[in-house]
Amino acid sequence: xxxxxxxxxxxxxxxxxxxxxxxxxxxxxxxxxxxxxxxxxxxxxxxxxxxxxxxxxxxxxxxxxxxxxxxxxxxxxxxxxxxxxxxxxxxxxxxxxxxxxxxxxxxxxxxxxxxxxxxxxxxxxxxxxxxxxxxxxxxxxxxxxxxxxxxxxxxxxxxxxxxxxxxxxxxxxxxxxxxxxxxxxxxxxxxxxxxxxxxxxxxxxxxxxxxxxxxxxxxxxxxxxxxxxxxxxxxxxxxxxxxxxxxxxxxxxxxxxxxxxxxxxxxxxxxxxxxxxxxxxxxxxxxxxxxxxxxxxxxxxxxxxxxxxxxxxxxxxxxx
Numbered sequence: 001x002x003x004x005x006x007x008x009x010x011x012x013x014x015x016x017x018x019x020x021x022x023x024x025x026x027x028x029x030x031x032x033x034x035x036x037x038x039x040x041x042x043x044x045x046x047x048x049x050x051x052x053x054x055x056x057x058x059x060x061x062x063x064x065x066x067x068x069x070x071x072x073x074x075x076x077x078x079x080x081x082x083x084x085x086x087x088x089x090x091x092x093x094x095x096x097x098x099x100x101x102x103x104x105x106x107x108x109x110x111x112x113x114x115x116x117x118x119x120x121x122x123x124x125x126x127x128x129x130x131x132x133x134x135x136x137x138x139x140x141x142x143x144x145x146x147x148x149x150x151x152x153x154x155x156x157x158x159x160x161x162x163x164x165x166x167x168x169x170x171x172x173x174x175x176x177x178x179x180x181x182x183x184x185x186x187x188x189x190x191x192x193x194x195x196x197x198x199x200x201x202x203x204x205x206x207x208x209x210x211x212x213x214x215x216x217x218x219x220x221x222x223x224x225x226x227x228x229x230x231x232x233x234x235x236x237x238x239x240x241x242x243x244x245x246x247x248x249x250x251x252x253x254x255x256x257x258x259x260x261x262x263x264x265x266x267x268x269x270x271x272x273x274x275x276x277x278x279x280x281x282x283x284x285x286x287x288x289x290x291x292x293x294x295x296x297x298x299x300x301x302x303x304x305x306x307x308x309x310x311x312x313x314x315x316x317x318x319x320x
Contacts, residue, residue, distance in 0.1 A: 158210025
C-alpha cells in the first residue's frame with residue numbers, strides 16, 4: 001500500500017464517517033480531527049465544534065446536508081473521498097460558498113475492473129458455481145452450461161472516465177459496445193443511443209457507470225428492465241439511486257430480467273432481502289474502488305485538497 005505523506009499544519013477537520021485507517025492516521029497527524037460518528041449527540045457535538053471546525057471530510061455513506069453546514073458555519077471546504085458527490089447537498093454548499101472537492105481519475109481502473117468482473121461472474125455464474133462445488137453437488141450432477149461473454153453486446157450507461165475504461169476491457173473480450181448518455185461524444189466510435197430503452201432492448205448486458213443525482217435518479221426503471229428482458233443482465237457499479245430498486249427486484253423475481261450484478265444499492269448497507277435469495281444475482285458490498293492502492297490514492301487527494309485550501313493554494317480536484 002502506498003504511504004500517505006503528512007504535513008505540519010494543525011487545523012480542525014470534522015470527519016463524518018470512518019475512512020481507511022491509513023487515511024485517518026494521516027489526517028490526525030496533520031489536523032485536529034473531530035470524529036462525528038463517535039458522537040452519541042450530534043447536535044451537542046456541532047455546538048462544541050461550531051466555532052473551530054473549518055473543514056469536513058466524508059465518504060459515500062456520510063451524507064452532508066444544509067443543516068450540517070448551518071451547524072458548522074465556519075466550514076468552508078468539504079472533501080469527499082469519492083468520485084461521486086450525490087451524498088452532498090451541492091446547492092446548499094454553493095449558496096454558503098463552501099468549496100467541495102472529490103477524488104476523480106484515481107479510482108477509474110479499479111471500478112472498471114470490478115464492472116468487468118461482475119459481467120464475467122453473472123455470465124459464467126461464478127458465484128453459483130463456487131457454491132455448487134462447495135456443497136458437494138458436483139458429485140451428483142454436472143452444472144448446466146452458462147453464457148459466453150465474448151461476442152456479446154454490452155451497453156454502457158454513462159460513458160465517462162469509468163465507462164470508457166470499462167469499454168477498453170470489453171473490447172479485449174471481443175464484445176460489441178454501444179452507449180447511452182446525455183449527449184453523443186464526438187470522439188467516440190461506439191454506436192450512440194439517444195433512447196435508453198432502445199439500448200436495453202438491443203444488448204445482452206447493460207452496465208451502469210453513470211453518477212447519481214437528480215438527472216439520473218431511477219432512470220433504470222421497469223420499462224428499461226422489461227426491454228433488457230429475460231436473457232439480459234443488469235450490472236451496476238455507478239450509484240444505487242440510478243435504478244428503481246423495487247422494479248429491479250420485481251423484474252428478477254418474475255423472470256422479466258434474467259440476472260444482475262450489483263455493487264451499489266439505493267439505501268446502503270440495507271438491501272432488499274429478496275435479492276439475497278436469488279441465484280441469478282451477484283451482490284457485492286460497494287467495493288469497486290476498494291483496493292489498497294486505489295483507496296490510498298483517494299486519501300492522498302483528500303489530504304492534498306485540504307492542504308491546498310488551508311495554505312491558500314488552488315484546489316487539486318474541485319468540483320466545477
